[in-house]
Amino acid sequence: MTGGAIEAEVAVIGAGIIGASCAWHLAAAGIRTVLLDASGPAAGSSGACDGYVSVSTKTSATALDLAAASQALYPALVARLPGRTEFETCGGLLLIEDEADEPAVAAHAEAVRGRGLDVRLVGRAELAALEPGIAPGMRGAAFAPGEAKVNPYAMTLALVAGAQGLGARTLWPARVDAVERIGARIAGLSTTAGMVRAEQYVFAAGAASAALGALAGVVLPVEPRRGELAVTERTAAAPRRVLVSGRYLAAKSRPEAAAGDADAETRLGYGFVAETTATGQCVLGSTRVFAGFGRTVSPEGLATIIAGALRRYPALAGTRVLRAFAGLRPFVPDQKPLIGRSRILDNLIVATGHEGDGITLAPITGRAVAALAAGRTPEIDLSPFDPDRFTPCQP
Template sequence: MVNKADAVVIGGGVIGNSIAYYLAKYGVDTLLIERKDLAAGTSGACDGFIFLQSKKPGFDLRLALESTRLYENLADELSYDIEYRKCGGMILIETEEQLKAIIELVDGQRKTGLDVKLMRIPQELEPILSGHIIGATHSPLDAQVNPFKVVLGFAQGAKRKGAQILTHMEVQAIRTRTVRGELKVDSVITERGEIKTNTVINAAGVHAPVIAKMVGLDLPIIPRRGQVLVTEPLPDLVTSLLVDAEYITLKLAPDHRGTDGLGLGFTLEQTASGNLLIGSTREFVGYDRRTTYHGIKAITQNVLRIAPALKEVNIIRSFAGLRPYTPDGLPILGKLRGVEGFIVAAGHEGDGIALAPITGKLIAELVVKGKPSISLDEFGLERFK
């Protein structure tokens, strides 16, 4: 095994692999370490939404817009089919009250540069929608990917550019040394030996606090379970990504837990394979990745309210992923004060897939140039203090 690297990335999900890819692209000698397998955690248990309309107007949306631009050419760049499709997306409106709130949101998003409009008869575009839905927003920029393939594509791309990826290997400790009174990253200890490095990037998602603790730092990231249902494959039925207004409320107010503690918000996409992925819950239940009868029933009731015609469609599976929640719903990105060479890129909650390319690119710029092309100041850990 190698015993040194310019940069060690911890975490083999979509964020870690994206960072490894962009670092390798800049010529950085990069090593990625993953405890289990690629996409074995959150990135392998989510939907493929690249949904711009749920982003807060301002720097959150700006980052997502940049990420979308990177996604447009990513399949070509990686020579890997990530099942990217610019399918457009809708927020479904069921009451006059929702309509008022959504009009305000759309205004803010337009000012940040998002192409989004209000539709009065969304059933014209998506005939599956129930007649009681009185309107919807629509943005042609919303897109979808296959999350597994994004992870594997970045991993393959990183390897081609010289990065090493070691899976089924656990990080046991991170050693630091003191240089002129300041702590600096010195090496990463694994079960197969020590790797000398000056730069460690913590992209361990819901496990990022465990890694940060190894250098004595605390991260306010906790797992939040999202249950999702999978239908049998169907002929083309739905083009757009669909969410309901409650989903947006949950996204924009991270502490909102919904009326029944499930944090239920409606999401639906049809994947390239024809399956519908129907979500989802947002529950604080520790690291429990099981799905529940209560959750499955609630998600099914929700989808049959939005699209009653689906009642005869078969559910073939449920799954749950743990989203890395932060108190304000935004990721923690950048250097951490107190330990030189220790960088965090975690806490994307449900936006890991959408923000992966831009996260990887900016973190790589931070490592290589010391300063990313888009400021990450707003995403610093300091904002919680």
């Protein structure tokens, strides 16, 4: 402490899965780290989402590459963490609902296979054998046996506990209210828990990253894209693999298509997802809407999720829905995360904007951020994720 300030080599702002992974990788590299959060770990989207660690739900070549690299890191990372994460290689099915879906899912499977993943198309009969609860009308699926799932809340807590075990300090509740700048450097953070001073700073504030960036004078155009989920009681009818409708990909990649459409599924950006938790409950998702920072579940969203799930997975009929919640995906207009060292502020590293992929992308993001902080070149090419790409050119 200097003048009452908390000091570290690196201060990470945001204890969602991205900030927690950054803190763990920094601490594992022997860097003195403080991780702080306005509320606490997993208070944001990381505590209100599915846990599909997936390559096949990524919609661009860049996203597929990044997801494949990150998914490959998961088994070794979870093996090093204390406590449970419920990580499991369960396999995934990208469903073909009708004839119109077929070419898109087949082309997508080919692109995923190009990243070295085992994916094959299965027809109606094999799909029914794999998952008997699926609606008989489904035409088939792209089956990826290597896809995985994790409990996102437990994973975030395990990363935090792991970072603490490696010597990282944690601080919450500590909301950053002001950023002190001296020239092109951050000199300190004024937080609700006092001043924090570090040599380098990592901004990992999820959907609230635009406001945090503005405090420091950097443009981080992250918008909250709300997603609602419903959770059933424990049921023997729950699927073994993670199920995603092929149309989920369209809902994810075309934000402009939704608003104003007469069909509720299209209007709400609905994509069918069903994932079974370690307790045997079924998590059903999800919607995708731009509706500010509210996290209320809308009756229309919940009704659409339940009706959509029963249409595609009728085995859940008679299963009770116990609860519903909403999370805010950190959306960036060009649908690529912001990961890298800022050129506006010398000692700022940005790690945000992972939209619906942050659980999958946490390991690779944390690893790249730790490399940058240590002055090393990350193993992956971060140029597509340049955090300054939305900043107007300086005269």
